[in-house]
Amino acid sequence: MSDCCSAPGLMPFETALNQLLANVQAPKKIQLIAIEDCLDRVLASAIVSPIFVPPNDNSAMDGYAFSFASINDTENIALDIVGRSFAGEPFTGKTELGQCIRIMTGAKMPDCCDTVVMQENTKVVDGKLTFTKLPTERFSNVRNKGEDISCGQTVFKQGHKLAAIDIGLLASLGVANVEVYAPVTVALLSTGDELRTPGERLGDGDIFESNRFALNALLQRLNVNVIDLGIIRDDKQAIREAFIRADKEADVVISSGGVSVGEADYTKDILTELGEIGFWKIAMKPGKPFAFGKLPNSIFFGLPGNPVSALVTFYKLAIPGIEKMQGMPFKPAAKFSAISTTKLKKSPGRMDFQRAVVSYDEQGVARVTSTGTQGSGVLTSLGKANCFIVLDSEQGSVAEGEKVFVEPFAFAFQ
Numbered sequence: 329m330s331d332c333c334s335a336p337g338l339m340p341f342e343t344a345l346n347q348l349l350a351n352v353q354a355p356k357k358i359q360l361i362a363i364e365d366c367l368d369r370v371l372a373s374a375i376v377s378p379i380f381v382p383p384n385d386n387s388a389m390d391g392y393a394f395s396f397a398s399i400n401d402t403e404n405i406a407l408d409i410v411g412r413s414f415a416g417e418p419f420t421g422k423t424e425l426g427q428c429i430r431i432m433t434g435a436k437m438p439d440c441c442d443t444v445v446m447q448e449n450t451k452v453v454d455g456k457l458t459f460t461k462l463p464t465e466r467f468s469n470v471r472n473k474g475e476d477i478s479c480g481q482t483v484f485k486q487g488h489k490l491a492a493i494d495i496g497l498l499a500s501l502g503v504a505n506v507e508v509y510a511p512v513t514v515a516l517l518s519t520g521d522e523l524r525t526p527g528e529r530l531g532d533g534d535i536f537e538s539n540r541f542a543l544n545a546l547l548q549r550l551n552v553n554v555i556d557l558g559i560i561r562d563d564k565q566a567i568r569e570a571f572i573r574a575d576k577e578a579d580v581v582i583s584s585g586g587v588s589v590g591e592a593d594y595t596k597d598i599l600t601e602l603g604e605i606g607f608w609k610i611a612m613k614p615g616k617p618f619a620f621g622k623l624p625n626s627i628f629f630g631l632p633g634n635p636v637s638a639l640v641t642f643y644k645l646a647i648p649g650i651e652k653m654q655g656m657p658f659k660p661a662a663k664f665s666a667i668s669t670t671k672l673k674k675s676p677g678r679m680d681f682q683r684a685v686v687s688y689d690e691q692g693v694a695r696v697t698s699t700g701t702q703g704s705g706v707l708t709s710l711g712k713a714n715c716f717i718v719l720d721s722e723q724g725s726v727a728e729g730e731k732v733f734v735e736p737f738a739f740a741f742q
């Protein structure tokens with residue numbers, strides 16, 4: 329990723345991301361919560377297994393358990409059935425060579441047994457166990473103590489975001505409560521005199537606003553508390569009051585619109601007045617006028633008003649910042665190369681995040697197709713996409729059939 333060819337006055341994307349991450353802190357507040365409530369929460373302390381999973385050697389089949397030495401003599405084997413081990417009701421006696429016990433799936437293996445035969449491969453004749461097919465190996469059909477998780481093993485590191493399967497794993501360890509970071513509170517507002525809420529009437533020159541709705545939905549996926557401050561007029565005092573309130577009530581303030589150079593673009597003026605700008609203007613497309621800064625009590629992300637620019641900068645810059653504030657380590661996006669099925673227009677100077685659909689053909693070759701018009705106001709270009717085509721700053725246009733890097737969208741963005 330070269331920083332050499334960004335247009336003058338624009339910060340390279342990678343520099344902006346690193347600066348942003350260096351300026352946000354992991355949370356300090358911790359909560360103890362029941363595992364039933366911990367979906368998508370971030371662990372504030374590692375989980376070390378207090379037990380072996382499974383806790384004992386146990387049978388993987390309904391059948392019969394015995395010592396493998398009992399079937400060394402392959403002629404005329406008939407084992408005495410001397411007991412039974414059911415799940416939750418183990419066999420506590422001893423077996424000797426030539427003996428076996430009836431055993432069920434999940435039941436504890438008796439100490440003197442090391443092998444299980446499934447019952448379909450046996451026949452009980454005159455009260456004795458005979459075999460229609462002999463196990464060929466010692467330890468057949470035995471699940472070992474701790475084969476999934478060892479006692480003392482770190483199962484999840486601090487900073488791990490808990491998924492649904494993780495909750496099952498925690499339960500399997502007998503863990504009832506976990507320490508997680510307190511959720512971040514985000515205040516969200518849109519600026520613009522032309523913006524109307526769905527349900528209202530559109531006047532001449534008005535548009536229905538979409539940014540707050542999409543951003544609010546994405547924030548729900550991030551499991552943060554959202555304070556929706558609505559639409560704020562293009563008026564310095566109204567924006568000032570909204571920022572002061574947002575800064576009092578939230579850890580993060582996110583605005584959209586008003587960050588460019590127009591006469592009614594007040595966002596960064598008010599940010600400078602109340603706090604400080606970290607950086608403004610990035611060599612990325614879409615999203616050039618993104619602003620990052622600090623208010624007295626909160627972190628500020630100023631997203632551009634254009635819907636695609638707002639969502640792409642939110643995804644590429646605000647989400648990593650919020651995730652760090654939730655205690656998660658930064659993970660660079662996964663990328664792979666694919667063949668572009670279309671020509672892609674690109675001028676050197678900014679890193680492009682073009683919207684596209686990637687899939688594999690019958691030969692297993694990844695092919696990526698642009699979603700079409702890439703204007704920053706064309707929200708369908710993002711809605712139809714499942715990935716970005718990421719083109720470096722210095723790169724020019726791409727010919728059909730050329731290889732490009734694609735970055736599939738994370739679950740939270742679809």
Ligand SMILES: Nc1nc2c(c(=O)[nH]1)N[C@H]1C(S)=C(S)[C@@H](COP(=O)(O)OP(=O)(O)OC[C@H]3O[C@@H](n4cnc5c(N)ncnc54)[C@H](O)[C@@H]3O)O[C@H]1N2
Pocket residue numbers: 518519520522523535536537538539540584585586587588589590593614615616617631632633634635637704705
């Ligand atoms: N002379 C220049 N003009 C512009 C530049 C520039 O460098 N020089 N940059 C362009 C780029 S790039 C972008 S991106 C936009 C960003 O402008 P703002 O952040 O100031 O956004 P607005 O002017 O308020 O709005 C832009 C556009 O988006 C619509 N919008 C705004 N908010 C919403 C919303 N909540 N939901 C849906 N749509 C929204 C708004 O109506 C405008 O059409 O500046 C370029 N200009």
Ligand code: MOO
Pocket residue numbers: 612613614615616617632634636637704
């Ligand atoms: O950030 Mo703007 O998105 O290039 O229109």
